[in-house]
Amino acid sequence: MFSILLNGFGNGLTVCMNLGSALWTASAVNLTHTLHWSLLVVLLVEGVAVTATNVLFLGRFDWRRVLGNLIYMFLFSYVVAGFTALLQLTPIQTWPLAVRVLLDLFGLVCIGVAISIYQRVNVIMHPNDDFMQIIRFKWLHGRAAVAQPISFIPPIAISLVCFLITRQLYAINIGTAFSLLCQGFVIAAADRVVFPSLKHRHLEV
Numbered sequence: 024m025f026s027i028l029l030n031g032f033g034n035g036l037t038v039c040m041n042l043g044s045a046l047w048t049a050s051a052v053n054l055t056h057t058l059h060w061s062l063l064v065v066l067l068v069e070g071v072a073v074t075a076t077n078v079l080f081l082g083r084f085d086w087r088r089v090l091g092n093l094i095y096m097f098l099f100s101y102v103v104a105g106f107t108a109l110l111q112l113t114p115i116q117t118w119p120l121a122v123r124v125l126l127d128l129f130g131l132v133c134i135g136v137a138i139s140i141y142q143r144v145n146v147i148m149h150p151n152d153d154f155m156q157i158i159r160f161k162w163l164h165g166r167a168a169v170a171q172p173i174s175f176i177p178p179i180a181i182s183l184v185c186f187l188i189t190r191q192l193y194a195i196n197i198g199t200a201f202s203l204l205c206q207g208f209v210i211a212a213a214d215r216v217v218f219p220s221l222k223h224r225h226l227e228v
Contacts, residue, residue: 026141027098030149033133035106038062039116042127043198045134045206047151048103050178052194053185063104070096073150073177080157085227091147099149127198134202135209136217143214145224160226167214171207 037044038052047069054065074092078084115126138152148156151174159170186192 026137026144027095027102029133029140030137031099031102031106033130033137034103035110036130036133037127037198038103038107038194039110040123040127040130040198041116041194041196042124043131043196043200043202044194045131045202046175046178046182046199049194049199050181050185053182053189053192056191056193057185057188061104062107063100066100066103067096070100070150073154076177077150077153077157080154080161088153088227092150092153095141095147095149124197127196128201131198131202131206132209135206136213138206139210139213139217140221142210143218143221143223145226156226160223167211168207171210172203175203 034045034048038048043049044052051062051065051069054060054069055062058065060068070092074089074096077092078089081088115123118126138155141148142152142156145156155167155170155174158174159165159167163170163173182192182195
């Protein structure tokens with residue numbers, strides 16, 4: 024529950040700052056502007072699509088894993104939408120640019136720490152992060168710093184398609200570059216220093 028709230032807060036903060044969100048969140052924000060759907064609906068649809076991809080990558084239907092993905096996705100989608108709406112009621116969007124950049128990067132670090140926690144707990148996981156976990160341990164021998172940018176290829180493609188349609192990009196800025204280049208390192212570091220006794224469990228990839 025702590026990791027769900029931390030992840031939702033981090034994503035809500037980056038969406039509110041509009042200085043660059045994590046790649047999956049940025050793709051969802053761009054889809055909302057392209058399709059004129061709510062962020063909540065886009066997050067849910069995107070999560071279902073990634074869950075189906077995870078089943079294909081695993082080569083089998085693990086009902087417990089799929090159910091966990093869907094439960095996390097629904098909880099997470101509401102938490103992100105809620106934190107975004109709540110933070111937009113505060114004056115933080117009017118604060119100096121340097122402060123907003125630091126808040127955006129702080130939000131991205133919160134996301135990386137949250138991912139590290141619930142990937143190790145491995146009870147339920149967001150399908151996007153399960154997607155990264157499958158890539159990380161099935162093909163890349165546990166290297167988070169390599170797996171994270173590879174797992175970002177689909178959201179980058181989604182954002183590019185949205186740009187070709189609308190000629191505008193949303194939620195992509197300095198924070199997006201930080202997410203692409205550094206989030207894998209944040210996850211790997213959090214594995215070592217945040218609840219270090221907590222080890223990866225049930226790695227059935």
